[in-house]
Amino acid sequence: MADSVPEEKFSLKEVLITFQSCLTDNQEILTDSYVNGWRGLVRFMNSLGSIFSFISKDAVNKIQIMVTHQNGENGDKYETLQSMVKYELDNNLVDLQRRAEHPESGCRTLLRLHRALRWLELFLEKLRTSTEDSKTSVMCTDAYNDSLAQYHAWIIRKAATMAFCALPGRAAFFQTMNVGSTEQVVAMLGEAMPFISKVYEITEELYKQHNLLELP
Numbered sequence: 001m002a003d004s005v006p007e008e009k010f011s012l013k014e015v016l017i018t019f020q021s022c023l024t025d026n027q028e029i030l031t032d033s034y035v036n037g038w039r040g041l042v043r044f045m046n047s048l049g050s051i052f053s054f055i056s057k058d059a060v061n062k063i064q065i066m067v068t069h070q071n072g073e074n075g076d077k078y079e080t081l082q083s084m085v086k087y088e089l090d091n092n093l094v095d096l097q098r099r100a101e102h103p104e105s106g107c108r109t110l111l112r113l114h115r116a117l118r119w120l121e122l123f124l125e126k127l128r129t130s131t132e133d134s135k136t137s138v139m140c141t142d143a144y145n146d147s148l149a150q151y152h153a154w155i156i157r158k159a160a161t162m163a164f165c166a167l168p169g170r171a172a173f174f175q176t177m178n179v180g181s182t183e184q185v186v187a188m189l190g191e192a193m194p195f196i197s198k199v200y201e202i203t204e205e206l207y208k209q210h211n212l213l214e215l216p
């Protein structure tokens with residue numbers, strides 16, 4: 001009989017810590033760690049049920065686009081978000097007005113994940129400061145309405161808001177995170193949040209400097 005391999009326990013702590021490893025000493029953002037952070041988050045979301053699979057599919061698609069760039073012949077230019085922006089802009093690889101020749105540029109794909117990172121930042125802060133009777137669905141919806149929703153069509157907003165209603169309650173949600181007691185979850189969120197905020201701020205500034213915040 002084949003030996004059974006014990007399934008690795010999934011801990012959200014490790015995923016959130018990945019965002020810490022995105023930052024280089026000179027405040028650049030490593031694409032690989034950024035994409036890995038999202039990969040872990042998607043894995044967590046998949047564990048919440050198939051109602052989230054339409055969100056998961058889109059995120060996986062965007063992760064795959066980034067991986068294809070990283071593994072391509074100019075993969076070294078995608079080492080950091082800063083080098084990616086420079087390379088794609090210098091070589092006219094970004095559709096600036098409308099999606100045309102470069103519908104899957106690293107810059108526009110990363111921008112979608114960057115906007116989602118703002119949702120994550122808001123949601124985590126709400127979770128961190130929540131009380132026993134706070135509802136995850138409400139916190140998630142509020143975070144979404146204050147960030148990503150403005151970029152989504154009505155039908156996506158409706159589907160997303162419906163899916164949020166299926167989120168487990170706060171206690172069960174914390175358990176799924178596999179971090180420990182509520183106090184440990186709160187402490188872990190407090191530790192991870194500054195790095196997520198830093199990654200968000202640096203990316204926002206980079207995109208702002210190059211006028212890339214509204215890429216089609």
Ligand SMILES: CCCCCCCC/C=C\CCCCCCCC(=O)N[C@@H](COP(=O)(O)O)[C@H](O)/C=C/CCCCCCCCCCCCC
Pocket residue numbers: 012041042044045048052054055056058059112113115116119124127140144148151152156160177216
């Ligand atoms: C301690 C708490 C941990 C929370 C863990 C959350 C895990 C979340 C994992 C992944 C989030 C998915 C990120 C989705 C990226 C969406 C990018 C986007 O905006 N795409 C739209 C635009 O793309 P283009 O058409 O321009 O290429 C696309 O239209 C979107 C389609 C799918 C719907 C996206 C809804 C996003 C809701 C994000 C909240 C996820 C909630 C998860 C619940 C925990």
